[in-house]
Amino acid sequence: MMAALHGMAAESTAQLLAGAWLTMQLTALAMLVGTTLAFPLALMRTSRHGWLRAPAYGYVFFFRGTPLLVQIFLVYYGLAQFEAIRDGFLWPVLSEAYWCAIIAFSLNTAAYTAEILRGGMMAVPLGEREAARALGFSRWQEIRLIVLPRAVRQALPAYGNEVILMLKGSALASTITLLELTGVARTLIARTYLAVEFFALAGLIYLLLTLLIVRGVRLLERRWALPGQAIETVPGTRHGDLLA
Amino acid sequence: MKGLIAFLMAAFIAGLLSNARVAYAEPGVPNPLRIGSEGYYPPFNFVDQSGQLKGFDIDIAMALCERLKVECKLLAQDWDGIIPALLAGKYDAIVASMSITDERKKVVSFTDKYYSNKVRFVAAKGGGFDPGKLDGKTIGTQRATIAANWLAKNAGGAKVKLYDKQTDAYLDLAARRLDAIFADGLVLHEWLKTKAGAGFEMVGDAYELDEGIGIAVRKEDNVLRQRLNAALAAMLADGTYATINARYFPFSIY
Incomplete structure (x- = not known):
């Protein structure tokens, strides 16, 4: 009996860890693709040309204005309704729940990250842009060498927030049959009726993953900090405090 | 959850009302035979536009009564209270697509299955x-x-x-x-x-992954249970069951 219970616990733990690994993949890939998309989107949003601003505005409006769950369902169940898509060259990708989740998550987080980046760009002191122009920088040079590096730095804390939200949002992948962390927990609960135990374990793993993200963003903030503008720490805390 | 609440309530009411029993005339089948069902599980049991209970369960119940030569009295009861009401003596048998489970067997007795959830x-x-x-x-x-x-x-x-x-x-x-x-x-x-x-x-x-769907009776009503089993067996043997089955499904659900 004890041996059986022990075996069950080991198997459940292995399944939860496999789920956590999938959660990490989904979050990391979605952030990678989403952030890549966010740069052109943010530049379009801040463009002087209306024909560039409008589509970006529409994109951001749509993806921030509808629930992530709806977006996942549209990509996974919605697209599959069309014969043309099922016979199309993209079907090998779109037939997989894994890629559908990554597509939906990427498109969603791109909208939020674009806005975060835009906020960072708006916060770049006007004087620096004027200085760039005074030095004869082209518009592209000005954006690439002055505005974006500053914007990214300033957007980092808000971006860290978005990564954490994506981590937790990835739980929605369980609704399209992916056995990521939440999906595994729910399946184990259905089998054993141990709801509190498995949700608590899953929650603990999410906390640990969040901690990793917090630390990672913090590291980037330090590394990219301008000389003399190092991130202030609360008096009395040390560098390396758990949630510094 | 539903099952647990029903079970707890059943246990509670069983203790309260263990004396409130209906006296049966011999040979162990009350007349009229009062049948409890639910009414929200089409096509097995549902309430039609005129407010009558209808469905596969109801047809089976009526056929059983006919065979036992008793009058059938149908009563609709919400699912949560369906076992407590049986134990409280509101009716004598539940014909409501109830799965035979070990939890329920602790409070009621089941007849043989009358259809299967295959x-x-x-x-x-x-x-x-x-x-x-x-x-x-x-x-x-x-x-x-x-x-x-x-x-x-x-x-x-x-x-x-x-x-x-x-x-x-x-x-x-x-x-x-x-x-x-x-x-x-x-x-x-x-x-x-x-x-x-x-x-x-x-x-x-x-x-067939479970024990099927049975009729629930109070544990002490063993004679009624045996009579119902005998009537069911006879219905299966003479084609009455198949006729009812065919009204709802083109394949056997037994």
Whole structure:
């Protein structure tokens, strides 16, 4: 009996860890693709040309204005309704729940990250842009060498927030049959009726993953900090405090 | 949860009302025989426009009464209170598509099953899906069902996809992401009748994964239980059961 219970616990733990690994993949890939998309989107949003601003505005409006769950369902169940898509060259990708989740998550987080980046760009002191122009920088040079590096730095804390939200949002992948962390927990609960135990374990793993993200963003903030503008720490805390 | 509440209430009321019993005339079948059912589980039991209980369960109950030569009195009762009301003596038997489970057996007695919740595979018509060769196949099923538990134990070589709702599994079957769905045959039967289910069919045998659906009576009413069992057996033997079955399903649900 004890041996059986022990075996069950080991198997459940292995399944939860496999789920956590999938959660990490989904979050990391979605952030990678989403952030890549966010740069052109943010530049379009801040463009002087209306024909560039409008589509970006529409994109951001749509993806921030509808629930992530709806977006996942549209990509996974919605697209599959069309014969043309099922016979199309993209079907090998779109037939997989894994890629559908990554597509939906990427498109969603791109909208939020674009806005975060835009906020960072708006916060770049006007004087620096004027200085760039005074030095004869082209518009592209000005954006690439002055505005974006500053914007990214300033957007980092808000971006860290978005990564954490994506981590937790990835739980929605369980609704399209992916056995990521939440999906595994729910399946184990259905089998054993141990709801509190498995949700608590899953929650603990999410906390640990969040901690990793917090630390990672913090590291980037330090590394990219301008000389003399190092991130202030609360008096009395040390560098390396758990949630510094 | 529903089961637990019903069980606790049943235990409580059983203690309270253990003296409030209806006296039976011999030979152990009260006349009229009062049958409790629910009314929200079509096509098994439902209330029609005129407020009458109808459905497969009701037809079975009426046929049993006829065979036992007693008058049938039907009573609708919400699911949560259906066992407590039996124990409180509001009626004498429950004919409401109740699954025979170990939890319920602690408070009531069951007759033999009068139909089965068999689990079946559904796959594309002419797709050549073979339930005997599940290895490498993608099978969809609903999370937390006996079908899902069976697949977890018996279909090691298959990729099992778990859905929160049966309807989501249908979408994925239609999208060809699944080779087959494994689920309650009677529910699948209803889906196959819809437009979305037109290109699909049941494949292979029906799997009986639980003890089936029975009639619940109070534990001390052993004579009534035996009479009901005998009447059921006779209905099965003389074709009465098959006639009722055919009104609702084109295949045997026994």
